[in-house]
Amino acid sequence: MFKNLFSPMKLGSIEVRNRVVLAPMGIGSYNDDETITDDYISFIGGRAKETGLIITTGTRVSSKYGKYKLNGAYDDLFIPGLSKLAKAAKGGGAKIFLQIGTLGRADPFDPYVTSLNIPIYQEQWEGDKKPKELENSQIKEIIEEFVHAARRAKEAGFDGVELFGSEDALISSFICPCLNKREDEYGGSFENMMRFPIDIIHGIEKVCGKDFPIGFKFNAIHDIDDGIDLDLGVKIAKRISQEQVAYIHEFSFKSYDFPMSTFKYPPMPNLYQPRNTTIEISEKIKSNVSGTPVIAVGGILKPDEADKIIGDKKADLVAVGRAFIAENLWAYNASRGKRIRPCIRCHVCHNEVAMHEKLVVCSINPDVLAKDEIKKTESPKDVMVVGGGPGGIIAAITASRRGHNVSLYEKDSCIGGKLIPGSVPDFKYEFLDLLNFFRDEIEESNVGIITNKEVTPDFINRNQPDVLIVAIGAEPIIPNVAGADNDNVIFATYALDNAGSYKGKRIVIIGGGDVGCETALLLRRNGNEVIVIEMLDELMKEEEIKHNTVILEKMLIDEGVKIYTNSTATEITSSNMKIKNSKDSIMEIPADIVVVSVGFKSQPENVKDLLASCKNSYALGDCMEPGRLKQAISDGYRIGKMI
Secondary structure (H helix, E strand, O other): OOOOOOOOOEEEEEEEEEEEEEOOOOOOOOOOOOOOOOHHHHHOOOOOOOOOOOOOEEEEEOOOHHHHOEEEEHHHHHHHHHHHHHHHHHHOOEEEEEEEEEOOOHHOOOOEEEEOOOOOOOOOOOOOOEEEEEOOHHHHHHHHHHHHHHHHHOOOOOOOEEEEOHHHHHHOHHHOOOOOOOOOOOOHHHHHHOHHHHHHHHHHHHHHOOOOOEEEEEEEEEEEOOOOOOOHHHHHHHHHHHHOOOOOEEEEEOOOOOOOOOOOOOOOOOOOOOOOOOHHHHHHHHHOOOOEEEEEEOOOHHHHHHHHHHHHHOEEEEEEEEHHHHHHHHHHHHHHOOOOOOOOOOOOHHHHHHOOOOOEEEEOOOOOOOOOOOOOOOOOOEEEOOOHHHHHHHHHHHHHHHOOOOEOOOOOOOOOOOOOOOOOOOOOOOHHHHHHHHHHHHHOOOOOOOOOOOOOHHHHHOOOEEEEOOOOOEEEEOOOOEEOOOEEEHHHHHHHHHHHHHOOOEEEEOOOHHHHHHHHHHHHOOEEEEEEOOOOOOOOOOOOOOHHHHHHHHHHHHOOOEOOOOOEEEEEEEEEEEEEEOOOEEEEEEEOEEOOOOOEEEHHHHHHHHOOOOEEEOOOOOOOOOOHHHHHHHHHHHHHHHO
């Protein structure tokens, strides 16, 4: 199965057992002294099974240049911790490369740059925000630091190193015309701009030997004025290939000042964008660079698609990132045709690490660090789970794997909860995969599933379970608007479930959060006139992950959905709606259908009555406090494990 993806390949002097690469990802776990944390060792070790190559997150080569907290490789004192990391990967049979670099402009605490006279950054670099321009002697000092970091990697047992030349790292600024305005030996001509990474490669070869592999990750497209277009990206790849690097790891980048989702080749496409977004880049590089393997990136999630990318000669290896966060055993399960927990590309993982500097989390994987083991109980119990949404499903499966006798009750005809309407839009590419994953998991478990059954306190008293888990979800909020109970008023969940029934209608949606906007886009694509009414001054203002919202809002505008912000509904009739704007002006707009999407509320009284029916009882998810998918799943997993 997947013979291309799981075929061996030579990378310089070593052979990897397959073409699956664990992409370099920071997980937000750093010791104050920059030694490797136990959490990161666990994260890497938990993903080594059947993976071909692991590339670590960026490791700092210098203590002098840059102060942003990373893992360190700038002193021999780091070798023991690095050795533990290498052993964790090799324990699962994977090869491992240490990614080495320094941040440059991306370091907010002590930034160093190639050049100061960069027009696009002049306003940002005012006063105390002005970075330091590297002197020629400092550049040579940093090159030596790269070399010794590679030496330490070799001594620690790594199979090779990857030069971090992508994103806003220092190497990337040397090879980007916009960011390198130097007039010495490290700037001006193309060859001079390439001198910095090439000098690093030569230095590593001199100290570590030519048989110690060096990979090169770079921005094959740097989407800024006078940046790197694909033609220049190919030229850079061809030049670096002449140095006989082990591989070329393509990347695309805009700027940290903009969401990564907002340009043509997003390396981390979000849930509203197609997968495999930079394959055009890897294909162009591979077709122009002979003899050097190319690693592709860009929302690669599915083994069959990865296998085809390699089979079609669009890349030699694939870097899998977020899919490995969602499924620790991605490579192992793929190699055996086993079910894979699908990443939904919600950006929760990236948001927690990059925006909040917290430890990585995942919406659907409650064991991201691969530390947990579900142990069998010595005292099996009868467990009743009320509610078949994601939280209830995970609680039921986890408790069943512990050895308990579990029954799950769902009042509707099928399980899935709000994930059912949430998976309807075809532009939310992986949500239906997730719904089917949950259903397949519980169908193959020992959990008894009873649908079309609304559980009452009397029912619980009659059945007398040893443990009760309540996961009945939240109820939609009904706005305090005249006519909100009219027959032409429906909730967003109903509109999503029955979206195909509405065509050629004039539809007004109250609420411009993500659910309201997704509903608006789907109904518009089905041939309706759609207007969104939002009381705040912008759509999805309270949605934190702008990587997602900027794309969804653009899709709405491109599809012709009308948007009224700073507006509230005041009255609904059978054929129109009155809205009031921030200046108290009243507007009347036609409306055949009104869709309510103003949020959800918990069910404290219902939950209280149910919990009182069993001495050993728990409640989780939206029924306690409306939240995100992550909270329901993590609650379900935690409760299922503790029973």
